[in-house]
Amino acid sequence: MAVEEPLNPVLLPRPRLLGLAVRAGVLALVAVLSLRLAPYQDVLGWLALMVLAGAPAVLMPQHRVIGPLSRMAEVAVTCLAAAAIAHAAYRSGATVGAAAVVLAYLWVPTVAATLARRRFEPPALLATAVVVLTAARLADPDLGPAGFTGSAVQWVGLSIAAAAVAGILQHSLLAQRDSPQPYAEATRLLTQLRSVARQLPGATLDPGGLAEHLLDEVRAVAPATRAAVLSTSGGGRLVVLAQMGADRVDWETGLDADSAIADAWASQQPQTANRSQARSAVPPGVEVSALIVPLVAGVRTIGLIALEADSPGAYPPALVAQAAQVAAPAALRLEAALLFDEVRSLATSEERQRLAREIHDGVAQELVMVGYGIDNALATLPDVDATTEELRVLRNEVTRVITELRLSLFELRSEVDRYGGLATAIADYARTVGQSAGLRVHLSLDESTARLPAATEAELLRIAQEAITNARKHAGAENLWVTCTIDPPFAEIEVSDDGHGMVDRPKEGRYGLAIMAERAERIRGRLEIRPRVPSGTTVAVVLGSAPRRGSV
Template sequence: MLALVAILTLITTGDLDQLIWIALLAVAGIPAVLAPHHRVLAPLGRFAEVVIVGFAASQVADEASLGGMGAAAILPYLSVPLTVAALQRRSREGVALLAVTTASLAVGGFLSGNSADEPFGHLGQLGYLAVSVQWLVLAALGLYAAGTLQRIWQARGESRPQPYAEATRLLTQLRSVARQLPGATLDPGSISEHLLEELRVLVRADRAAVLSVSGGGRLVVLAQVGVDRVDWETTLDADSAIADAWASQQPQTAPRSQARSHSGGDVSALVVPLVAGVRTVGLVTLEADAANAYPAPVVARVTALTRPAALRLEAALLFDEVRSLATNEERQRLAREIHDGVAQELVMVGYGIDNAMATLPEDATETAGELRTLRGEVTRVITELRLSLFELRSEVDRHGGLAAAMAEYARTVGASGGLRVHLSLDESTARLPAATEAELLRIAQEAITNARKHAGASNLWVTCAVDPPFAQIEVSDDGQGIADQRPDGRYGLAIMAERAERIRGRLEIRPRHPSGTTVAVVVGTTPRRDNVRDSVTASEGE
């Protein structure tokens, strides 16, 4: 600003001597540069600047052919002290600076040569007065605008909480909302089943399902209803109404079935996206064995019902994801602490026993035997810890699936326990919801661990059949059965029951003939599989 007013002063007056005012302004601005937040020096510097501007404006106006033009050359510098005062939230100082500026301009104009003969009557004096008033008004408006802008910045800064404070606030709200929800549930499966029940009351639907996104560009079936087992089209890159509805966020009707297992005939299909805000969180697929079953009025009624359901489903999915992330993080933390703490200390104990055995005299046979027994027990505990670490770190891979995770765990545990493992895996390309897969894996791990630790078995049979939304897991052994289970084994059975209930599954623990135990968990219903099994049984009977 100093450079600007210097150039304007030279253009207006053509007198180098007038640059003395610019030099004085530079000196007056030194405190504001060196100590901008000093409580005394910085304000004094700003008051000195406006006083110099007031007197300089009148003197420069004397040297110009028109007083107003000369005053306008140096008055723009008023923006510097006034803006600084406003940005530092010194509103009273800003008003005082304006008052001092007005007084300086008046005194300077009175003492100038323009007012010597005919005060306020000369043309130059009128121009000087008009320009002075104009710049004072602009300075006052600028002072107000700068103060308003500073208040807005301050309000935005105060309304932007720290990340952890914001997270705490949101989680607290989530806890409160979860307690107040109807039925106190944030389970995606339950919400989806309730939505399908409402839709079947409203419109005809011989088959219906709620689908949600999963890994690998596929959809998972959260819930479905119908007289037959349905194999839905779950790929988002296929040429189907499901893929079109997901991409366009608009309801889609189709004269063909969206179920790959449907046998044919007259079918009407309706796919309605569940959109929460701008994000598609799921799809509702309805099918009726009739032509033109979903005209525009029916589509409008379905859309009106699914619109609020989208928000409920999104809340449930988000809560499920947060809970899954927190659980996985806690499992990883526990695994790290066990590995870096107890496991390492037990290894050092084992090394200490080995060193003690190496330094024993040859005639200390009894002591050596006790140390060998102790060393074997330490080795056993270390093996148990390593298996526990493997169980904590085991997760269902996004691409590998539930069957692969179960097979890896069964082989590892079977090898460490001397068990012969028999695997029967039947998994479709469609996936279960991530939370369901995780719970099924934990149930299978608990059953396999119980068989290894408590059953005294030689063989382990693991069966995994997944055909979403149906899944069946069976773990059998040929051990001593469950009659003499230890307390920790019974505790493991209780944990499995809780996990099965969480995913609305059915847990069954029964004796295996001729010996051993079978732990089975079933999720969903599978009339198609039952019909096939019944037909095969009938054929064998014939």
């Protein structure tokens, strides 16, 4: 015999208490209404039989034999009670509704069987009800005038409907439980994204590359002296994805400022202005026309195109409409690239944290235990023993490896703080490494309030970390110079040491240089490696064109 599945604990927490509460409530309602239609001794006697018939189903709802038999008895007793009370009510002069009052209980065992996931029991219970009610009607001629047949048909139909609704809800909730919908949907979307990413050319999911291409398209319609594509970042500010023009512009990136940029973002409509949208000063006597075109994907603003021309009235309404028409289809492409970049950054960050946890809880702890074991051995051996010296050498090596692991863990866990900045993260890492390696660290930090995209900041941090680590491990240096100049979309990070240079650098150090080159290429930056005079090596990564502060 096949074993029926137990009640679903998610749908029916504490099924005994729930079954008891439902039965008690419906029986109380039936009792109150029936006592108005028939003698109380007849009503109470049949209600007591209904309680006895349903008690096993309440006490052992999951039992594969007692539960179904008890519910079958409930249905049969309910139908007989309806017939008997209808007969008594007819004899006492009440001919309307007597049967309907008792048959209101009929749906209780039927729905209970449905929720117990008994596939064939609800139809069997309803069939039993039809048989018993039909037999009672044929055996008692008084039930015809009492309106018993019509009431029986109505309540059997309502019981069928209640069982069907319960089955639908049961199936829906079980589907949600058995198939974790958020994860299934995420898997489907990520699979589609992977397929699309493999089919597209390499640069089409790069936000910076898409932004530069968009600027070319818009400037072909609306000529501009300066132009930029801005998008959101942490802290409620905008970041510059791409910028073009003879000179750099320190664009307004605050969304709460009184500017056409903030108005375009909020209204999702193109905005024009007769003043520059930059925080840097415009030379006296220069008349500026500005056009801000929002990039809207669906109902969300995902970016802005800022155009400026050094001439009055450069953007009439017709030209504004043309620029908006060109920008409209690019919004979806840019949003896809930004989402892809964010997913990749989140996945990379999570993997780094996972590796850090595994190293800390695994290899690092085991090495510490090895060190303790060597310390215990040294404590029991005489100082003049030759083995003691070998153990001391081994202990020093274990200490060195543990230090390396701790620095690696610090590197894995280092992230650019959302409200801190890239220069702060690089400086913290350089100070920590310098302190552990005995290096004198010289910092020169110049970071504007504007931010680079989060993915770009993460790659620049990893490049700086690798350069600092190489200097510590392979250069044999005494001094470390770290210079950060960050003025989005421009950034330059330079790490120099006074070590022995690149000639004697081991192969693992050169592998690190290859990794830095790959990271720089990923963010469209330039990696420069050159000797430092009089000694040492300089590693620099440059993103964008050189800054020219204070100019427009």
